[in-house]
Amino acid sequence: MCENSTSAVATIIDRYAGDADMLIPMMQDVQSECGYLPQTELKELSGLLGVPLSQIYSVATFYSSFRLMPKGDHTIQLCMGTVCYLKGADKISEAIQKEFDLVPGSTSPDGKFTYSPINCVGACALAPVMVVDGEYHGGLEPGSAVKLLHKIAEAGPADQAEKKPAAKKKTAKKKAAKKKAAGSKKK
Numbered sequence: 322m323c324e325n326s327t328s329a330v331a332t333i334i335d336r337y338a339g340d341a342d343m344l345i346p347m348m349q350d351v352q353s354e355c356g357y358l359p360q361t362e363l364k365e366l367s368g369l370l371g372v373p374l375s376q377i378y379s380v381a382t383f384y385s386s387f388r389l390m391p392k393g394d395h396t397i398q399l400c401m402g403t404v405c406y407l408k409g410a411d412k413i414s415e416a417i418q419k420e421f422d423l424v425p426g427s428t429s430p431d432g433k434f435t436y437s438p439i440n441c442v443g444a445c446a447l448a449p450v451m452v453v454d455g456e457y458h459g460g461l462e463p464g465s466a467v468k469l470l471h472k473i474a475e476a477g478p479a480d481q482a483e484k485k486p487a488a489k490k491k492t493a494k495k496k497a498a499k500k501k502a503a504g505s506k507k508k
């Protein structure tokens with residue numbers, strides 16, 4: 322696992338005693354091990370379980386929790402609701418897709434971004450709105466949106482960026498301890 326390991330898929334199938342009715346939990350296990358549902362694993366699942374591949378794909382596309390592509394370092398959700406659309410979200414979408422070689426629902430070839438257009442996120446006053454890694458950015462235009470995404474990509478993957486404040490906290494703690502030590506020396 323992942324991509325091309327029959328034994329790993331077989332292990333997952335064994336976990337559910339080969340019961341084809343447990344297809345969804347099996348697919349969840351594949352995704353939790355691979356981060357998404359690789360084509361190779363789905364073919365293995367289909368062959369070993371005797372379930373048509375088309376049925377597996379229809380399950381994978383029906384449930385939004387399943388991913389058929391690896392997730393990028395950052396997730397871009399661009400609001401295409403009426404207000405955002407009227408304020409130029411379509412132009413932003415075009416610019417992002419061109420700049421990062423994306424199509425809706427895909428991950429960029431460099432693995433940095435996963436892009437999905439979404440419906441109104443309830444922040445119409447900020448339109449057009451783009452949500453990157455859960456953070457709202459409003460009042461954008463094509464150029465500023467692309468610039469913002471380059472900046473975010475330069476800062477590294479979202480999970481690493483999240484770890485930065487914790488490091489700062491440690492430094493602040495150290496500084497406080499130093500100050501305390503300096504204070505006690507003066508006495």
Ligand code: FES
Pocket residue numbers: 400401402403404405406440441442443444445446448449450
């Ligand atoms: S239409 Fe985009 S936030 Fe409402």
